[in-house]
Amino acid sequence: MILKSHRARREESKRSVSNGRFGFYLALPSILVLLALLAIPAVLTIFQSFFIVPPDGVGIGEFTKVDNYLFLFKNEIFWATSLRSIWFALIFIVGSTVIGMAAALLLNEKFVGRMVLRGLLVLPWACPWLIVGIIWKWFADGNIGLLNGVLMRLNLISEYKDFLSDPSWAIWMTAIAATWRQSCLVALLLLAGLQTMPREIWDAASVDGAGIFQRFRHITLPWLRPALTVVTVLNVIYGLMQFDVIFAMTQGGPGSSTTLLSFLIYRQFFIFTNFGIGSALAVALALIALVGGLIAVKTLYRKIEV
């Protein structure tokens, strides 16, 4: 009741013309900065993807219509790398969401040491992505890594295995490293969502005789849908755009087994200074991310019906 009237009053004051001008002036610095640093660069990147840009990047260069894109579409490396990026992102998205969800559900229960575990969750999240890569590069190292030490003690391997030099393992290890950090962020965000869930709904369902999995499917999951949607969109972006972890762990190798689209873009821009092709790649990656994000929203988001 009170809330409603607040909102009504706020809407009322929002509409007045002189207030509108005042509001515009307050927002103006941010609008200008976002135009200069986001809108214009994004448009320029799209623009450059249709040109052969001179290596110094200044000036328009030669208009090539869609030649840059045709070059990509006819190029096997582009397709292989796109698939690899999507594969990496899938491992990352599924891993982070499942592990994060499990951790959130666990932390929503009451047990001794709960706060300690919650405190630990922020540790990986506080690590910059590049440092996540450094930590995992040496953890998974084939000569001195602790992962090999642990596996050996558990008798799972008899000899040290060099995961990062093995093309089929490298993509998994890098994706797992990235998942290590992201799963903790997912857990924190989903836990925040869980803690706003009224306990009574859950209790009422258990009185009605719903089992734990039924309660998860029909109560917890619908309640978490909005948070889960946002988290998954974030995961799609971070998964497809991942660069730092790869840079630290494998530099795209061995061979090209961990070369993701982000790495190709980096090389086109800053090693071959081929801004036209690089821009076309960046636009392609952004489109893949857009499609991925839309799929996530379509499958996950429903209006909550209570």
Add this chain to the structure above:
Amino acid sequence: MIYSAAAVFVVWILFPIWYTLSSSFTKPSEIGARPTPFWPASPTLDNYRLVLGIPTKDQECIPGIDIVNCGAAASNVSVNKLVDTMFNSFIVGAAVVFFTLLISTIAAYSLSRYRFAGSVFFLNFTILSRIVPGLVLVAPIFIFLRVLNLLNTPWALIISYTSFTLPLAIIILKNYFDQISIDLEEAAALDGAGRLQTLKLVILPVAVPGLIATGVLVFLESWSEFFFALVLTDSYTVPALLAGFLSMQTFNWTLLSAATIIAIIPPVLLVMIFQKYIVTALASGTGK
């Protein structure tokens, strides 16, 4: 059941980072033992001393024999860089926080309280720009900065980081202002305070927790950023410097692990101190 699940998570979170921590106290000569030990056999602080540029007891280098000290001595120039680079990272982070908060606070307040032509579009644009990746923006920003002769300066990072911290700050602060009752402004207006005065004297003091949480998050993003630092500067901030260490033959893992631990102390401390605020802010910033 619950405790075994909790144990699995503790192992998952701690093992990788534990190995970095234990390596940072390990003598380089002891690093190859198999199976890899959980604890350093004879803990030492030498890695930290070397990385921070504090002389160790026996720093003489006997070429061909004492690989450890020779290696460190050879790379001493860049070793001492860690302290300088930490300082750079702090300066860049502080500047990004300052500029971001300065302009995002008023914009967020405006979006929460006023409506002007295009305000809804501006809000949607801000939300959308949270997911525009740096990879799409980096080439034009790089060229701008080169034309302005700002590459390799802290300004290159302060300017480019604002492109992603500003939308984050606006969204979080807008949600924060939305929760502050409009009664405050009405009371201030009755007392004859102007709109700008009201914002400065009435609203901002109430919004301090939100400003702190936003500032910490912005600082963390700035501290963590690597890609722009790699391409716009020559190892100016900590992640870029550590990436450089990775490719140096003379720089061994025990030294790198010590540098890594030092590099994550500031963000870990910040997150631990402000954990409650940050998680709430993050959840609200992503939840809408």
